[in-house]
Amino acid sequence: MSVMYKKILYPTDFSETAEIALKHVKAFKTLKAEEVILLHVIDEREIKKRDIFSLLLGVAGLNKSVEEFENELKNKLTEEAKNKMENIKKELEDVGFKVKDIIVVGIPHEEIVKIAEDEGVDIIIMGSHGKTNLKEILLGSVTENVIKKSNKPVLVVKRKNS
Amino acid sequence: MSVMYKKILYPTDFSETAEIALKHVKAFKTLKAEEVILLHVIDEREIKKRDIFSLLLGVAGLNKSVEEFENELKNKLTEEAKNKMENIKKELEDVGFKVKDIIVVGIPHEEIVKIAEDEGVDIIIMGSHGKTNLKEILLGSVTENVIKKSNKPVLVVKRKNS
Numbered sequence: 001m002s003v004m005y006k007k008i009l010y011p012t013d014f015s016e017t018a019e020i021a022l023k024h025v026k027a028f029k030t031l032k033a034e035e036v037i038l039l040h041v042i043d044e045r046e047i048k049k050r051d052i053f054s055l056l057l058g059v060a061g062l063n064k065s066v067e068e069f070e071n072e073l074k075n076k077l078t079e080e081a082k083n084k085m086e087n088i089k090k091e092l093e094d095v096g097f098k099v100k101d102i103i104v105v106g107i108p109h110e111e112i113v114k115i116a117e118d119e120g121v122d123i124i125i126m127g128s129h130g131k132t133n134l135k136e137i138l139l140g141s142v143t144e145n146v147i148k149k150s151n152k153p154v155l156v157v158k159r160k161n162s
Numbered sequence: 163m164s165v166m167y168k169k170i171l172y173p174t175d176f177s178e179t180a181e182i183a184l185k186h187v188k189a190f191k192t193l194k195a196e197e198v199i200l201l202h203v204i205d206e207r208e209i210k211k212r213d214i215f216s217l218l219l220g221v222a223g224l225n226k227s228v229e230e231f232e233n234e235l236k237n238k239l240t241e242e243a244k245n246k247m248e249n250i251k252k253e254l255e256d257v258g259f260k261v262k263d264i265i266v267v268g269i270p271h272e273e274i275v276k277i278a279e280d281e282g283v284d285i286i287i288m289g290s291h292g293k294t295n296l297k298e299i300l301l302g303s304v305t306e307n308v309i310k311k312s313n314k315p316v317l318v319v320k321r322k323n324s
Binding site: 002003023024027028030031032123128139144147148150152154155157158 | 164165188285300306310314316319320
């Protein structure tokens with residue numbers, strides 16, 4: 001049974017390494033790949049920081065509940081992500097891919113593994129590191145967890161001068 | 163600058179997962195990939211077991227030095243590897259690849275990272291686990307080390323029902 005890469009999952013955190021990985025996604029077009037699931041996961045742990053937020057709200061003297069503040073933050077992050085996703089979606093459509101863009105709030109590696117399964121992708125193409133990874137980290141935890149927990153092939157694209 | 167996968171490094175330990183990874187190597191033929199570096203590393207730690215060997219030789223009453231025994235073992239492992247490599251080489255040549263087969267003795271992930279660099283490959287395609295990895299290990303140490311220490315993109319192919 002020969003291998004075909006028809007459907008690709010490309011999770012991005014809009015980092016520099018994710019941009020390098022995007023070039024690899026495009027290269028798969030010649031491999032008769034047809035569709036890209038373009039995914040961005042807003043890390044819920046970035047939003048759910050109740051203790052800090054309530055402190056902040058108090059200091060700023062803002063008459064807002066923590067829930068309201070969290071919701072506003074989530075909407076703002078979602079809005080920002082949408083704009084970035086539009087550009088990437090266009091880039092991929094320009095090389096002939098059908099693109100389905102998804103933005104979810106959750107734990108990044110868990111959402112990536114779940115959506116790869118739900119969408120029945122043939123391969124995951126992602127950067128080895130994300131935005132938050134320190135220089136000395138040799139493999140970002142999101143990518144390491146995806147490799148360990150998904151049964152899909154994962155093309156790990158390294159960051160520049162790694 | 164667009165990405166091309168002209169030269170592939172395919173390290174194999176002849177395990178079941180390595181066989182699945184071979185299918186992915188073949189899939190890259192349609193991506194205008196031209197050459198495969200087919201690599202097998204005989205793990206020197208398998209050969210250099212002086213204490214056990216000298217014990218064994220003593221028990222078996224064989225009049226052989228440990229060096230002689232190690233050499234014979236190395237030659238035997240190399241011979242076995244050659245036969246297996248011949249079949250894989252033919253399989254890859256049949257789908258149109260130019261194949262360079264290499265057998266070395268050393269520490270697997272170190273040799274893989276080094277040869278990927280020396281040969282200037284565009285991608286490494288390998289199994290997530292090797293022969294010796296236990297079921298509960300989620301990512302084999304050889305593959306994990308290659309991902310961490312090489313700057314090449316690595317396509318990690320998962321083992322069956324992982």
